[in-house]
Amino acid sequence: MDFSLSDEQKLLRKNTAEFLEKNLKPFVREIDNNGEIPMEFFRKAGENGIISPLIKLKYGGPSLSFMDSVIISEEIARIDTSMATSVYYLLNTSWAYVLQKYGKQELKDKLLPEIANGSRFIGIASTEPSGGSDVANITTTGRIENGKVIINGEKMYISGAVEAKKNGGGHLTLVKTKEGVGHKGITMVYVPANADGIEITKLNNMGRMGISTSGIKYTNVEVPEENIIGEINEGFYYSMDGFNHARIMVAAACNGLSYKMLEEGLNYIKERKAFGKHLSDFEAISFEAADLSTDIEMAALLNYKAAYLADVEDPDFYIYSSMSKLKSPQIAMDTTKKVMMWFGAYGYTKDSGIEMAARGIFSYLVGAEGALNIMKVIISKAILK
Numbered sequence: 001m002d003f004s005l006s007d008e009q010k011l012l013r014k015n016t017a018e019f020l021e022k023n024l025k026p027f028v029r030e031i032d033n034n035g036e037i038p039m040e041f042f043r044k045a046g047e048n049g050i051i052s053p054l055i056k057l058k059y060g061g062p063s064l065s066f067m068d069s070v071i072i073s074e075e076i077a078r079i080d081t082s083m084a085t086s087v088y089y090l091l092n093t094s095w096a097y098v099l100q101k102y103g104k105q106e107l108k109d110k111l112l113p114e115i116a117n118g119s120r121f122i123g124i125a126s127t128e129p130s131g132g133s134d135v136a137n138i139t140t141t142g143r144i145e146n147g148k149v150i151i152n153g154e155k156m157y158i159s160g161a162v163e164a165k166k167n168g169g170g171h172l173t174l175v176k177t178k179e180g181v182g183h184k185g186i187t188m189v190y191v192p193a194n195a196d197g198i199e200i201t202k203l204n205n206m207g208r209m210g211i212s213t214s215g216i217k218y219t220n221v222e223v224p225e226e227n228i229i230g231e232i233n234e235g236f237y238y239s240m241d242g243f244n245h246a247r248i249m250v251a252a253a254c255n256g257l258s259y260k261m262l263e264e265g266l267n268y269i270k271e272r273k274a275f276g277k278h279l280s281d282f283e284a285i286s287f288e289a290a291d292l293s294t295d296i297e298m299a300a301l302l303n304y305k306a307a308y309l310a311d312v313e314d315p316d317f318y319i320y321s322s323m324s325k326l327k328s329p330q331i332a333m334d335t336t337k338k339v340m341m342w343f344g345a346y347g348y349t350k351d352s353g354i355e356m357a358a359r360g361i362f363s364y365l366v367g368a369e370g371a372l373n374i375m376k377v378i379i380s381k382a383i384l385k
């Protein structure tokens with residue numbers, strides 16, 4: 001067993017960190033305040049091959065691995081601790097992966113080069129107003145006739161709809177194509193955000209302000225049959241494949257954020273004094289640091305294992321990606337909270353940046369890419385079968 005990164009991966013981490021330091025760090029506060037990541041950033045990230053790294057060379061991507069994608073995800077979250085850029089990245093990475101794996105050739109030729117170069121966004125539209133965990137019971141319909149899919153219904157809490165409409169892009173959208181058969185009647189369709197009949201309503205989120213979350217209403221939205229991903233009525237399985245892989249990236253982002261928060265916390269407690277000593281001299285604080293450091297290391301190792309298993313196409317990888325998605329957001333929140341306490345009153349100010357991270361990380365506790373209890377449902381089913 002080899003725990004070291006390859007020379008290429010070390011270089012990828014270094015180059016990514018340098019690129020982000022220059023092209024993202026100066027704008028992080030602005031992104032959180034203005035609710036928008038500059039399009040220019042995505043183009044530059046595309047040029048550097050870090051906006052959707054799993055896309056193959058023949059479509060203009062860098063053809064990197066899941067482990068490589070994890071490295072990029074960690075680095076993005078270290079810099080944009082609001083998590084907004086991480087969310088954009090992980091959606092573009094994971095759902096481009098699904099398009100590349102199951103999509104029709106014509107659609108792939110059209111979309112993948114633009115996703116890889118950063119000019120097009122791709123996300124997932126699964127959740128509906130009635131709930132997100134119970135995917136099999138979606139009610140948005142897709143009627144297939146005369147070479148078209150006609151979509152009616154409503155999706156909710158969908159990331160990136162505003163950006164997709166403005167900058168170009170859309171969502172792999174789950175629609176019911178056969179009634180009465182639960183998850184076996186769901187089809188996945190690529191729906192551009194600017195299609196006629198789509199109405200997007202942006203929600204007022206508490207965090208990760210640089211990427212929108214919206215409700216999407218579909219009224220007789222027509223897309224060509226070529227936009228159907230893979231086989232009709234198989235969309236549930238493609239979406240689970242996508243979510244299982246996306247969870248690796250989510251956990252990597254949480255771990256990147258944890259590393260960054262802890263780093264800032266350690267620097268602070270080594271400097272700040274109380275009762276004539278550095279805060280780090282009090283075991284109440286240094287022991288917390290030891291616990292957090294251990295938790296983050298465990299979370300990262302579990303995440304690397306999930307990425308490794310995804311890379312070697314081990315069918316059990318999903319258990320580890322679910323474990324990773326279960327633990328990493330909780331560890332990131334715990335780290336953020338404890339570091340905020342170490343900072344004292346300064347931690348409660350916006351200047352410290354800690355509240356921005358806390359607002360972002362909460363999205364992965366409440367549900368984005370699957371609620372924590374759903375991770376437990378998946379893991380318990382797997383270990384008890």
Ligand SMILES: Cc1cc2nc3c(=O)[nH]c(=O)nc-3n(C[C@H](O)[C@H](O)[C@H](O)COP(=O)(O)OP(=O)(O)OC[C@H]3O[C@@H](n4cnc5c(N)ncnc54)[C@H](O)[C@@H]3O)c2cc1C
Pocket residue numbers: 123124125126127130131132133134156157158159160205213363366367368369370371372373374377
């Ligand atoms: C910021 C943000 C962005 C999002 N972006 C997207 C997106 O781009 N695309 C998309 O499709 N969705 C998106 N979502 C929705 C996300 O996928 C859902 O929040 C998630 O699937 C949970 O669904 P729900 O919120 O409707 O909660 P529900 O399904 O209503 O669940 C509510 C609570 O009940 C618990 N629960 C549910 N079932 C069980 C069970 N069987 N056992 C025990 N507990 C259970 C859950 O853990 C949760 O705590 C986003 C959510 C957020 C917060």
